[in-house]
Amino acid sequence: MTDWRPPLALIGAWLGLLALLALTVTLAYVPLGAGNAVVALTIGTIKAGLVATIFMELWHRRGLTLVFAGAGLFWLGILLYLGSMDFLTRT
């Protein structure tokens, strides 16, 4: 039985996610006002990008797989857009 080792890219992405997690927690305690939310969301987006491109291997994919991944992103946009419409127009 051959020894299987995870590709370096996966280990790198995992370490990157841990570093970003540490950064999120640290910056949460820095008083930036509304900037805290912006920083947290930016880091969250980078983390999602790492997961999508490296763990989900979308970087190497073409065609239908990207269409379905894009559909997921589009539907998330619908949730955020229509959901925030309520919050932003409440009187």
Added chain:
Amino acid sequence: MMSDTNYLTTDFTLRSWFLTTDHKRIAILYFASLIVFFFIGGAAATLIRIELATPQADLVSSDVYNRLFTMHGIIMVWFFLIPSIPNTLGNFIVPLMIGARDLAFPRLNLMSWYIFMLGGCTTLFAIFAGGVDTGWTFYTPFSTLYSNSYVIVAAAGVFIAGFSSILTGLNFIVTIHRLRAPGLTWYRLPLFLWSLYATSVILVLATPVLAITLLLMATERFFGVGIFDPRIGGDPLLFQHLFWFYSHPAVYIMILPGMGVINELISCFSRKQVFGYKFVAWCSLAIAAVGFLVWGHHMFVSGQSLVASLVFSFMSFIVAVPSAIKVFNWTATLHKGSIHFDAPMLYALGFIGLFTVGGLTGLFLACLAYDVHATDTYFVVAHFHYIMVGGMVTAYFGGLHYWWPKITGRLYSEYWARTAAVLIFFGFNLTFFPQFILGAEGMPRRYHVYPPEFQVWNVLSSGGATILAVAYLMPLFYLGYSAFFGKRAPANPWDAPGLEWQTSSPPPEHNFTTQPVVTRDPYQYNEAFQAEPQNA
């Protein structure tokens, strides 16, 4: 004729069933499991209707009543309606319909059944260990702050079962894309497959949001993180937004496969092509897409902004258009057809009537002004039962009767099947039509006592429920009997053109002895199949 070896006779050991990767056997595993869940959910409904036969509390306390309707809702939605057609009929028929040996991921298919059972058993444990009293919607702040019931355990069961849904949806999408027989182009696909494809897209895109919502609920309850509770920085409507972003499309997860079945039945028993095939096919995808844009109509009285309510109201009217197109096209298919009133057709005709009533009353609820009056009344209860039970369950029974000869290799008693179909139609209407009147008159849902002036309609409803219960039990006996003692079914008892009818009944382990090649459109009854249904 029944072939010598088929998927039922290849091996008789328990191991061969519980470790099978054959889509047909996995469909049977789902079928048996769903019967159990259906009757547990049905038992709760029976107790509810017995309690509501009189205005005062006779049978159960308010606390037990809360647990009964919660149990009924959770079991029926997540452990019967959502998996019913996709996981039983879909699992069995999809590879046969596209001329494949199995689904794209057979092991994933078996894993999805085990995950489903784990989720189901977890939820059943919560229900029988003490029960849940939040209603099937788990609304906060009741579920996060006040309910002392087993709400998180039940939610964990639903969370687990969600993974089963995602795996099944993924399996169907890949199978329909990659494993179609030579010549089976998209516009030659039976409409059942278009419906299941649209359903699968919703399953894959919406179910993760339910999982996230339930996780957030548990996070707030256990760790006090402010997500939904405004006292600690949360938003009380966020839960409803997230929950309905999944749960409204879930209505289409339930009804789209039913619509798919009806296409097959109407076409077969009218001996005609489905009128406007491409319209019906694309309407399935349109319903799946637009169905994601209407969730706020569940929140008109929640404190949601007026702008949002207006947008969601408008979109709710839009989503009715593709559904209406389907109904008109089924009716046009019947026009000048050679109609045979076999049991599956009786279910299909029942579906069209009941679904139409459910759909039209949905338009009442899409109106902002009327919805304020009808919210949380029996009008809503009647409306969604017309869709989910009158529509989906009727279609499930229709599909079950249609493909039963293929699944078991046996013919059932037409007399008893027709009797059950007619009884279900009348029992259903007697149960739920009075609830429209009760709701319009203002009787709220989720109470076990009510003013005496509502008793007449409640007695009628409970009487109808008795008929419905008997009618739902009947197939258990005559189909059960036929599975062992029924006449042997020919390969194609309905003289239908679909690929599933070109292999033996029941099919061999790998479905086809030779790779089928498709050379014509899916519903060519007029040209190739003039014969009468052999089971008529």
